[in-house]
Amino acid sequence: MEKALFTHNKHWQSTYKDLYQRHIYTSIADKLHLRQIQVLKGIRRSGKTTLFKLLINHLCEKVNPKSILYVNLDDPYFSALYNDSKSLYGLLELSEKITGEAVQYLFLDEVQNIEAWEKFVKAIYDNQLVKKIFITGSNSSLLDGEYAKLLSGRYIESQVYPPSYPEVLAFRGINNRFELIKRKAETLKIIDEMMLFGSFFEVLQEARYKRDIILSYYDSIVFKDCIANNKLRDSKTFREVTHFIISNCSNLYSYNSIAKALGINDNTVKEYIRVLEDSYLCSEITQYDYSLKKQIRSKKKIYINDNSFLAQTSFKFSQDFGKTFENLVYTEFKKRGYKIYFYNKGFECDFICKKDKKLIAVQVCYELTAHNRQREFKGLEKLKLEVSRKLLITYNQNDESQQGIEVVAFWDLFSGF
Numbered sequence: 001m002e003k004a005l006f007t008h009n010k011h012w013q014s015t016y017k018d019l020y021q022r023h024i025y026t027s028i029a030d031k032l033h034l035r036q037i038q039v040l041k042g043i044r045r046s047g048k049t050t051l052f053k054l055l056i057n058h059l060c061e062k063v064n065p066k067s068i069l070y071v072n073l074d075d076p077y078f079s080a081l082y083n084d085s086k087s088l089y090g091l092l093e094l095s096e097k098i099t100g101e102a103v104q105y106l107f108l109d110e111v112q113n114i115e116a117w118e119k120f121v122k123a124i125y126d127n128q129l130v131k132k133i134f135i136t137g138s139n140s141s142l143l144d145g146e147y148a149k150l151l152s153g154r155y156i157e158s159q160v161y162p163p164s165y166p167e168v169l170a171f172r173g174i175n176n177r178f179e180l181i182k183r184k185a186e187t188l189k190i191i192d193e194m195m196l197f198g199s200f201f202e203v204l205q206e207a208r209y210k211r212d213i214i215l216s217y218y219d220s221i222v223f224k225d226c227i228a229n230n231k232l233r234d235s236k237t238f239r240e241v242t243h244f245i246i247s248n249c250s251n252l253y254s255y256n257s258i259a260k261a262l263g264i265n266d267n268t269v270k271e272y273i274r275v276l277e278d279s280y281l282c283s284e285i286t287q288y289d290y291s292l293k294k295q296i297r298s299k300k301k302i303y304i305n306d307n308s309f310l311a312q313t314s315f316k317f318s319q320d321f322g323k324t325f326e327n328l329v330y331t332e333f334k335k336r337g338y339k340i341y342f343y344n345k346g347f348e349c350d351f352i353c354k355k356d357k358k359l360i361a362v363q364v365c366y367e368l369t370a371h372n373r374q375r376e377f378k379g380l381e382k383l384k385l386e387v388s389r390k391l392l393i394t395y396n397q398n399d400e401s402q403q404g405i406e407v408v409a410f411w412d413l414f415s416g417f
Contacts, residue, residue, distance in 0.1 A: 004077035005095060011065045012099060016053040020163075020171060020201055025054050028158055032059070032132065037125060037151065039143065040136040042160035043280035043305060044225065045200050045217055048136040051160065052107050055134065059105055066099035070107040073114060082113055085120040092129070104131045111135045112142055112229065122150045136160075138225050140278050162306045163199045164335045165190075166416040171204060177417035187411045188396060195324045198308030214308040225279035232275070237264060241272045245282065245302050247314040250326055252299045252344065273302070280305055283334070288341035288352040288385070301342055303330040321395075325410075326350060326364040329393055332414045333362070349379040352387075359387040366395050368407065380405050 010016065028038065028051065040048045049072070056068055071078065071091060081087045092103045106124070111117045117135075124130055143151065163171065168190055174180055180187055197203050197210045206213055222242060227235050244262060255273075259266035276282050282305060287298035304310040307328050333340055333353050343349035343361075351362040361383050365376045380390045381403060390405045391413070399407035 001077060001091075001094060002098060004075060005069075005071070005091070005098060008070050008072055008075070009068070009095075011053075011056050011060055011068060011070070015057045015060055019050055019054055019057070020047075020167075021054070022047055022051060022160075023164070023167060024158060024160060025051060029055060029058055031156060034156065035132070037121060037133045037135060037155040039155050039157045040134070040160050041140060041142055041157060041280075042136075042138070043162065044138045044221055045202065046160045046162045046280075047201065048160050049109055050201075052109060052134060052136070056105075056107065063104065064101055066101040067104040068107070069095045069103045069105070070109070072109040074110045078113075083115050085114050085116045085118075088114065088117075088120045092124075103129075105134070106130045106132070107134045109136050110138060112137045112139050118145070118148050118150050122154070125151075125154055138221075138279065139229060140280060161331075161335045163201060163204075165194065165199075165332055165410075165414045168194065168199050168204065169415060171201070177415070180411070180415050180417055184411075187415070191328070191395065191410055195307055195321070195328050196311045198306040198311075200306065200308065203308060211312050214312045218309055218313055221279050221281055226275050226281075230275050230278075237262075237268070238272055238275075241269060242276060242281075243313070243315065245273065245276065246304060246310060249282075249302055249304055249310055249314065250323055252301060254299050281309065283340075285340050285342055287345075288343050295341075299344075303327055303334075303340075305331060305334070307331065321366045322364075325366045325395060329362070329364045329410065332410075343379070343383065343385075347379050347382050349383055352385065359385060361385065361387045361390045363390075363392045365392060368392075368394055368397055368399075377402070377405060 031038065040051060042048055052070060056070060059068055069091065096102050121133060121135065125133060142148070143155070143157070169180070169187065172186065172190060174183055174187065197214065200217065203210050203213050222239065226232065227238060232238050240262060244258065255266040255269045258269045273284060277284060282302050284300050284302055286295040286300055289295050289298065304327055307324055310327050311324050330340060330351065333351065338353040338355045341352040341354070343352050349361055350364045353360040353362055361380055363376055363380050365372065368376060376392060380392060392405055392407045393413060394407060394409055396409050396411070397407060398409050398412060
């Protein structure tokens, strides 16, 4: 285990190199002075560990690096600890034995692997054994369990998503509007790449084996975060439901309709969708309505939280640019903190996006043509909700506002410049 700690804590000897800056980093770093536990939640490989390393580099400028302990609990070296949270105390003692420094800053990556981890974290927090605790988890229910209630009022939670479009642009060296316009062809190519392969940094860097990496992520999420963590017995049926849901992304459904299509119980469908949402693989959205009861009872839609899983694992005979583009627009709004609904009451509007009590109505169309123009405008024109903006988002078309409807290209709207 000493060897594992040495491997995990390279900052004891030198800072971490070649890290990609994330927009969320500043807001997290600004809270370092707070005693509360910092919790990072999000899908696997979304950048939680990178954020930890950025924070460790920052702390190394201020404190002795050997007083910082980082542990990735996905490492099989620590599997002996999984059933006994008390054994985590041994890591603090072992770190001090190796370095000669007491641990002041504790980073626990993928903490959900440890049974009753909350008891350990609460104890060292309440007894002030360390100055600051940081944890990550790949399940949205990380803090929903019985023991997690013990941490109430003791933590600050942040959501981490795969890189957004502006972050991918920055990764490619496009940092202002001048560069955006100058390298327009490249910005469109980036959108194409995100539609097909998502925005995980490791995938973006790979030239030949993008799909292989995506499938390894997918299998890890399905088996570790879904089947194993939830102790699902019928893994075959779960995988079938998962594949069906991804392949029918953005389509209206009820639990009963999926159950009939697959020949299973509708309660099983409901439970499996909850598990998939908990792993951050996908998100269920409801009809926008002022009545919460009607929202709950209405049909639903599913969107995938990174396009890689939609484009590379779903069943299709040909590339559906409309569906993959719509899903990409969904992910960009989600990464900006919007609560997203759809509208389907006699006519359709793809998204109603809510943030700070303001609504934005969004229609998504990969390419406006003479044949579809009237249909795409119709939903926004007929919508009677009080919204701050009506957007018709295209792949690469900007147009003057018509009847209060802005036709705007994806690259222009989401670049942030």
